[in-house]
Amino acid sequence: MMSITIPSPADFHVHLRQGSISELITPHVRKGGFDLAYVMPNLKPPVTSTEQALAYKADLERIDPNVEYLMTLYLSPELTPDEIRKAKKAGLVGVKSYPRGVTTNSDGGIESYETYYPIFEAMQEVDMVLNLHGEVPSDANANIHVLNAENSFLPHLFKIHEAFPSLRIVLEHATTRAAIEAVKKCGPTVACTITAHHLALIVDDWAGQSWNFCKPVAKYPDDRQALRNVVKEGHPRFFLGSDSAPHPPHAKSTSTPMHACAAGVYTSPILLPLVAHLLESFGALDKLEGFVSKNGRAFYKKPLDSQHQGRIVTLRKTQVGKLVDEKYVLGSESLVPFWAGKEINWEIAE
Template identity: 50%
Template sequence: MDMRSDEIELPAAFDAHVHLRDGEMSQLVTPTIRQGGVNQVYVMPNLIPPVTTVQQCLEYRGRLKAIEPDVDYLMSLYLHESITPEVVCEAKKAGIMGVKSYPAGVTTNSSSGVIDYETFYPVFAEMEKQNMVLNLHGEVPSTPSHAHSSTTANNTSAITILNAEPAFLPTLKALHEKFPQLRIILEHCSTAAALAAVRACGSSVAGTITAHHLSLIIDDWAGDPFCFCKPVAKTPEDRDALLRAVVSSEGKFFLGTDSAPHDRVKKRGEDKVAAGVFTQPYALGYVLDALSKGVERGVVKEEEVTMEVVEGFLGGWGRRFYGVEEKKGERIVLKRGKEKIVEVLKRDGVGGAEVVPFRRGEETWSVTWK
């Protein structure tokens, strides 16, 4: 593939990590899936209340289908104390693909999350038996600010948003060793350490990489709430490691945008900034832009950005890991610089929901369906 090309034709993409919310927000953002060149998505369950039963999950999928019927929605349950091996079996029979684990309190709508993973070993054993996917938000909660001085005094490192992901990696290793055939995805990898941890595991473990983490570093979100997400973007070295992983992983890593819409008031007008970057309508363009800049900086070589790599990262590798078939015949054409990113996404008939997309006002690749 020639990265200087102004037009690329690809199969429609698979996004292995999306937040589509519910109600008015879902009405606003769900139509942007196909706008962005994607026809299959893996949907996160952290609604309020979280999706913890098979019935809730199927009803949620029905609501999404009613908004945009031409998308395949792969569904997940929220790992919660009410999830049992019996629920796992029921979910498998209903066609639900996996279970998402959030450490308690680390990100949006995660207050019902996991405190002790060993408690769920019977659930993981049944998931392994049923060939379901365990999706891990790979961070641990931050050390409370009032405890920082005593933590240092006890010769243990305080946890902040900057080292929360590396601190989680021993848990990934332990889960893989305990359940070697369990399909595990370390979601939204943001550090070189996370990439190395995934690579050190067997073929049953993979990682997703977002579109925005391929571009952002600490300085970006420190000054712009619309670039703030969990896990936060890290150092330039971490960002460049992610770019190299895209072109060199041979399928170990694939696109999961973690596109997370929040009303713009919650991103800038309240006391606490909501964590999430909205990328859904433009995600493929963001990835291509990041790869182009990576080539310019010498982080990746132009000859490494092959059509096989681009098709694999944007869809093929994720589909292979999840065991889903590509929707044959659905193809897209991307054209460089032919799309201006809107300042605010809003739509008549869906209430007052307004979402600010990543890189608002800039240009990226347009998407048209063949």
């Protein structure tokens, strides 16, 4: 039986929420095969201070102490250069930028990047990472919509990188060929996360199918091929960030004239087998270790060494595909995962 051994897989973009739903999903990081979680700060209220981030980390460690949680702050007017220096000393790793209103809990997002140049200067000085949700808000008058919002953002990426060439930047959850080419063009201080679901989906898969709807939306077949190609290439500045984003079934399955369905798909509990399944489907299985472990750790300066090897995860190919669970339940909370009811040809060997 075919098997693959991966050292300490790391998910460099995951939403672990708060409250009772966090109790359900936090253990799914490890269930899905991962040893490290780069945690997003878009809670209610968002995580804008070092104290909030440390309290959040302590809560996650209480739920599951077996995962390394890397914490982030939400880029907002409350953030100051002094807070950045304080955060760095406390072990926080990055700051996440959300354009206003483009995704879940982004109502407090930014409208002008130049306003935050003093923050970026401090981040460059202390070597914190800037994580960019790479879309601009929709604007019918400017012909900006979900299908071109990411490409319309790329000039902002170039401008920030030019102004702060030593600032480590991650363009999050890229979905387009143009985004892949932009990151390559920027050079060694700019990297990019790619999700499992964007390696699987195209626009036809979410149009009319709310369970596959996320932000940024999956794009055209040619864009998906560009994502697959850069993974198959083994480019060192592209790595997994799942953007696993859980929402209650009622928020995903229904919409009203006043409220759209929630944006986000939930991949954490099946993540490593799903990534193996997808990479095998387009001939990139030999790049699995780099994509889920080595590349991201190298960029974030969290490499595996003799002091920190993490756990070793073994995946094995199944003779008969395993069906993904239809639902995960804890108390009153329930979640429907991505790929529910479909087969995956890999499993984690217990």
